[in-house]
Amino acid sequence: MKTSYKIQGAEHNPVLIFSNSLGTEMMMWDALVPYLLPYFRVLQYDTRGHGGSDKPEGNYSIELLAGDVIAVMDKLxxxxxxxxxxxxxxxxxxxxxxxxxxxxxxxxxxNTGAKVGDDKGWNERISSIQNKGMQAIADGSSSVWFTDDFVKKQPKQTAAYKEMLLRANVGGYCSCSVAIRDVDFRENLDVLKVPTLVITGEQDPVTTAKHATFLVENIPDASLVLLPARHLSASELPKEFADVLIKFFTAKPSLS
Incomplete structure (x- = not known):
């Protein structure tokens, strides 16, 4: 399995790995990188089935996609x-x-949840894309990903994201959709002991503030930040998102 990635920043800095949304490529984080390089060595990669990474046929699982992250870490x-x-x-x-x-x-x-969507919704989406291609969901993507104000003020960026979705590999998108459909962490969050920050968009119609609150209430060491954005909050508010990451990742642990 070949994973396409890029890593930039001073070698003495700790590594920060970015993992993308369904249907996007590693460039979705590009606008954040300049703010982060003083603090981190930034590693971006394309998820299996997307961008420049290999696109093996067959269904994927979140375990498989997570294994790709560990494989890149081990390689580097x-x-x-x-x-x-x-x-x-x-x-x-x-x-x-x-x-x-x-x-x-x-x-x-x-902009995530312990469980995202339901079987019926994912199966309908997969069937639609298999029959009609990425065009089946591309026209409605902007209003899900970005606020109306952003779409109006940033037409070029909005168009670039739609083009990215249109060039997505149908098989890879559907295989990753199966991975999302089939995973459910609602009964497992109590064993997630890594300090965690949950970020979501106040207007996110996909993974709502309710999804975020569930994560925070069930992960032992978790906190919440809401941003005035929709589903792709990092793309809509790159500086604000980067500032939130810097504050959380560089904070020293409390002595209490």
């Missing part, structure tokens, strides 16, 4: 890192926090 000799995942990336982060806690200093779980 990264013993321990900070991790930030958005939506599908947040599900990957939950799996890593539960199963590989020794590899992570802290986690940021953004």
């Amino acid at each position: 000799n990264i013993d321990k890192a900070y991790f930030c995942g958005l939506s599908m990336g947040g599900l990957i982060g939950q799996w890593l926090g539960i199963n590989n806690p020794e590899r992570f200093y802290k986690l940021a779980l953004s």
Whole structure:
């Protein structure tokens, strides 16, 4: 399995790994990177089935996608890192926090939930995309991902994200959809002992503030930040999102 990635920043800085939303590529984090490089060595990668990474046929699981993260860490000799995942990336982060806690200093779980969607909704989406291609969901994506104000003021960026979704690999998208459909962490969060920050958009119609609150109430060491955004909060508010990460990841543990 070849995973496409890029890593940048001073080698003496701790590594921060970013994990993407379904249907996106590693470039979704590009606008945050300049704010983060003074503090972190930033590792971005394309999820299996997306972008420049391999797209094996067959269904994927969140365990499989999380294993790809560990494989890249091992390849680059990264013993321990900070991790930030958005939506599908947040599900990957939950799996890593539960199963590989020794590899992570802290986690940021953004615009995600312990359980995202239901079988019926995912099966309908998969069927629609298999029949009509990515166009089946592309037209409605902007209003889910971004606030109306952002769409109006940032037409070029909005169009770039729609184009990214349209060029997504149908098989890879559907395989990752199966991974999201089939995972449920609602009964497992009590064993996630890595310090965790949950971030979500106040207007996120997919993974709502209710999803975020459930995570915070059930992960032993978790806190919540709400941003005035929709589903792709990091893309809509890169500086604000980066500032939240810097504050959380660089904070010294309390002595109390």
